[in-house]
Amino acid sequence: MEAYAQSPRKFDSDFKSRYSNDKFNYEGNDVVGSTKKGSGNYEAYKNGDPEIEEDNNTEGFDFDFSYINIIFYIALIIAIIFLAYLLINEGRPGLFNSKKSKKIDSDEAITAENIENTDINALITNAETNNDYRLAIRFYYLLVLKNMSLKKLIKFEDDKTNSEYLNELYNTPYSKDFSYGSYLYNYIWYGEFPISTEQYTRAKIHFTNLLNLVK
Numbered sequence: 001m002e003a004y005a006q007s008p009r010k011f012d013s014d015f016k017s018r019y020s021n022d023k024f025n026y027e028g029n030d031v032v033g034s035t036k037k038g039s040g041n042y043e044a045y046k047n048g049d050p051e052i053e054e055d056n057n058t059e060g061f062d063f064d065f066s067y068i069n070i071i072f073y074i075a076l077i078i079a080i081i082f083l084a085y086l087l088i089n090e091g092r093p094g095l096f097n098s099k100k101s102k103k104i105d106s107d108e109a110i111t112a113e114n115i116e117n118t119d120i121n122a123l124i125t126n127a128e129t130n131n132d133y134r135l136a137i138r139f140y141y142l143l144v145l146k147n148m149s150l151k152k153l154i155k156f157e158d159d160k161t162n163s164e165y166l167n168e169l170y171n172t173p174y175s176k177d178f179s180y181g182s183y184l185y186n187y188i189w190y191g192e193f194p195i196s197t198e199q200y201t202r203a204k205i206h207f208t209n210l211l212n213l214v215k
Contacts, residue, residue, distance in 0.1 A: 112158050115146050133200035134188055140207040141185040144178070147214045162186065177210045 110118055120143040127136035145165065149156040154168045162182040169175045184203045188195055195203075 110142055112156050115142070115156060116150065118146075120146060133195050133197070134192070136200065137185060137188045137195075137203055137207075140204065141181065141189075144181060144207060144210055144214070147211060148174070148178075151214060153214070174210070174213060177206075177213060181207055181210050 110120075120139050124136050124139045124143070127133070127139060145154065145156050148154045148165075148169075153172065153174065154165050162185070166175070166179055166182060169178050184206060187193070188203065
């Protein structure tokens with residue numbers, strides 16, 4: 001087999017100029033290639049190597065739409081929480097409804113939640129107009145409990161007994177009068193005895209004096 005002789009290779013002195021095109025940019029410069037503005041001639045493309053204009057892409061403005069997505073999801077979460085709050089608190093006094101907006105027209109509707117804002121005096125007047133003295137005495141008793149609760153003398157609760165309220169008033173100036181008022185209330189309301197106007201007037205005087213004492 002015939003051996004081929006190897007001849008030494010030489011580089012042209014201007015070989016670097018042939019590799020100065022942006023195609024041979026291996027340094028990672030931050031550039032974006034685009035055709036030169038105003039070039040629309042065939043001559044610019046006939047050799048398959050159109051003139052390229054280098055632009056720094058840091059000068060452009062690129063809006064990140066991910067921020068819009070984040071804001072959208074945050075707004076959606078807030079709306080869901082708000083809707084859940086409205087559903088849970090429907091019919092209850094809260095941020096968007098007032099305790100005073102619901103009219104109380106019976107003793108059974110008075111609870112620890114609404115007694116503070118219930119116009120019990122109006123209920124007493126209405127009961128007296130209808131000659132329902134038993135109901136009027138019940139409202140008087142509730143009015144006493146309300147005022148004592150506002151004065152922090154007792155803590156009004158729906159299922160608390162009269163004896164428990166009396167224990168809270170132990171060794172206070174109100175203990176004796178409240179005890180007698182509880183007796184009148186139990187006798188008139190729970191005894192279901194019809195009472196005359198005179199009997200009601202005497203009981204009313206006692207509750208009125210007790211209310212003035214609390215004030």
